[in-house]
Amino acid sequence: MTRPEGAMPHVLTDIEGTTTAIAFVHRTLFPYAAEAMASFLRDHGAEPEVAAILRDVPGGKRLGDKLDTLRGWMAHDAKETPLKALQGLIWRQGYADGALRGHLWPDVAPALRAWHAGGARLAVYSSGSEEAQRLLFRHSEAGDLEGLFERFFDTRMGGKRENASYARIAEAWGAEPGRILFLSDVAEELDAARGAGLLTCQIVRAEDGTERSNRHPVARDFDEVPFAAAKG
Numbered sequence: 635m636t637r638p639e640g641a642m643p644h645v646l647t648d649i650e651g652t653t654t655a656i657a658f659v660h661r662t663l664f665p666y667a668a669e670a671m672a673s674f675l676r677d678h679g680a681e682p683e684v685a686a687i688l689r690d691v692p693g694g695k696r697l698g699d700k701l702d703t704l705r706g707w708m709a710h711d712a713k714e715t716p717l718k719a720l721q722g723l724i725w726r727q728g729y730a731d732g733a734l735r736g737h738l739w740p741d742v743a744p745a746l747r748a749w750h751a752g753g754a755r756l757a758v759y760s761s762g763s764e765e766a767q768r769l770l771f772r773h774s775e776a777g778d779l780e781g782l783f784e785r786f787f788d789t790r791m792g793g794k795r796e797n798a799s800y801a802r803i804a805e806a807w808g809a810e811p812g813r814i815l816f817l818s819d820v821a822e823e824l825d826a827a828r829g830a831g832l833l834t835c836q837i838v839r840a841e842d843g844t845e846r847s848n849r850h851p852v853a854r855d856f857d858e859v860p861f862a863a864a865k866g
Contacts, residue, residue, distance in 0.1 A: 758783055
């Protein structure tokens with residue numbers, strides 16, 4: 635993959651399976667939110683921020699009905715924006731209490747810092763809410779990395795397997811699609827990004843059991859990303 639001429643690149647990264655172990659999301663974050671959801675809604679359901687999210691949760695007006703819907707979504711790992719927003723609020727408290735720390739693969743933080751220092755512009759696109767993304771990088775095992783990123787994009791941009799989502803991100807970020815490199819472990823997400831004109835690289839981590847698609851450039855970790863902004 636060759637580097638575009640002119641301005642330094644924009645690097646857009648996924649989280650789960652890319653910067654962070656899938657197991658951390660499914661065995662730590664999701665169970666933590668599921669266990670705390672009922673008590674969180676009882677304690678905070680009337681607060682404006684939470685009440686606004688709950689209005690977008692179907693299932694009647696009773697809090698118990700809303701909770702049933704949320705539990706159903708959690709059971710099916712649904713990428714529903716209200717669920718992701720509530721999970722983010724629950725994780726906020728967990729990170730603040732020290733019960734949670736954001737997992738990153740060892741190669742991620744050094745690469746992000748080097749790319750940023752080299753002039754690359756960084757952003758995140760994940761199905762987790764913007765709040766959840768910020769929390770993970772703010773409270774990461776490698777320290778506070780939130781400030782390295784210019785933008786955090788979530789499902790308000792659209793689904794991650796839809797071409798239009800990546801076009802919206804490029805427009806919102808003020809970047810030419812051909813100057814954005816998207817990093818993800820999921821081939822179908824990369825297909826959609828490429829369909830919108832973005833550069834792509836599949837992160838294939840053996841620890842996560844990622845299957846190589848052969849449709850995109852491949853890297854085993856961030857050190858092998860073929861579009862290494864920091865190397866100029």
